[in-house]
Amino acid sequence: MGGPRLGLTGPAGSGKTTFARCLEERFGCTVHGAAAREWLKRNGVREHWTMSAENAMRMQTDLLEAMFASRAQVFDRFSADTVCFLELAGVTAGREEFESRAVEFARTLDIIVYFPYRSEYLVHDGMRHTDAKYQMTVAATIFDWLRRSNLLDRTLIFQHHLSLLANAELISGHETTR
Template identity: 35%
Template sequence: MKETPPLLDRDLENHEAVVLLLKDEEGRYLCLFHNKFEFWTVPLGKAEDGQTPEDAASAEAFEELGIRVSRLAKRYQGTRVYCRNGNHIVTFFHVFEILEYSGVPENSEPDKHAEMKFLSTSELRALPRTSDGTIMLLSLLDQVEAKLVGGCFGEAFPAGSKIGLSGASGAGKTTFAKRLADQHGATLQTETVRDWLMRNGNLRYAALSAEQFRDLQLSLLDEYERSKANVFDRCPLDSLFYAGTVDGLLNDEFKRRCLDILKGYSAIVFFPPYSDYLLDDGVRVADLKHQASVAANMLVRAYECGLDEKILIYDHCRTIDENICELFAFLRRTGSI
């Protein structure tokens, strides 16, 4: 058996990855045989600093296939957490289908890839080993086949369940929470950071002193502990992460309070970064790379604290209602309802 290739420094960093789907007339997917790992995979690569996922996808298409992309469609977004050298590493996968391009696809990196060919869905599913990028494609196909839409619309929110929302700012948490309240009868604990900032002099979040930040986080914890709500638009996972950035705040008592609340949740819906909702409103930082870094490290903190079995990743390529259906299915799978 071939030895596992050594890890590089870039393999030990949180990052965004792009996956490329290019189909032929029979609906088969273009694949490359990866020399280093000895498996077939759809084309994929990492987004470099300063690149948007779309830019990275276009660059990867030219580098690996020799084509210039003129139109892409994002089909899926997935998140994976790895344990490497004792540390958790987060990768945000962006799956794009190439719809229009110029040039003829060819194997532009023969030293990296031994062969190129189109594989059917059944052939992809039969592969003994493949890349996580291909697994993201198969996850997308599973969703399409499962037809998750339906079966939960109008269904009452499960009595006794508690759901925490966490992740990147401007990624749709508030909209998701309101849909759960309006259409499914969930009681909602709204996000109150803005109210706190207003009460304390209309402060900007990024300008808070360490003392002000500490007061804010302690105030939020008090609210979480008192609330009888079903759904929390922001939850102690955020506090647990951000507290690590302020000296003296992440003490044993603060961590215990956060974890006691989080362990009482039925699920934590985690929102990866999403540019469509990200606006500079004086509270959040309107920079997608910053939000991706914060979200990745927040997810790492959840795994380090043993909360991974409670995490459900929100899929921005599904509708809000489809994500709600998946949440209810998740609660059923984990025995919460």
């Protein structure tokens, strides 16, 4: 299936996966998602923020290469997230080359949708870091990387308060009167 390729990015609980599922269900978009959770489970890691720098780099490199190989239209988390998590893990070795590859992937996307932090949706699920300060740091780090990488020209900021009407339409399958 053709069409634009979208990258969804932002902190945990901000609505990325919900949005990706809506695109998949409503429009039949193919979604590349949950790759980090699968990697963590496969490698026996419960809390990604406790990994060694070496394992963090291995994980993010594996995730980035899987993105390059994917033919999906929607990426529920993409290279902006991989760079963010390496930065927050304090990884420095090999990061310059990794970031260059991450920007290369981001430029294959037609649209980047940035989801700001939303505390009311952040629930503990056994894998998420639920500390609000940490998630706000994730949000700021991702946005700063998008800016530094000159990707803001293709970035839309998801406005949660404006999406309520659209969500009602998606759920009901009917357009509402405006």
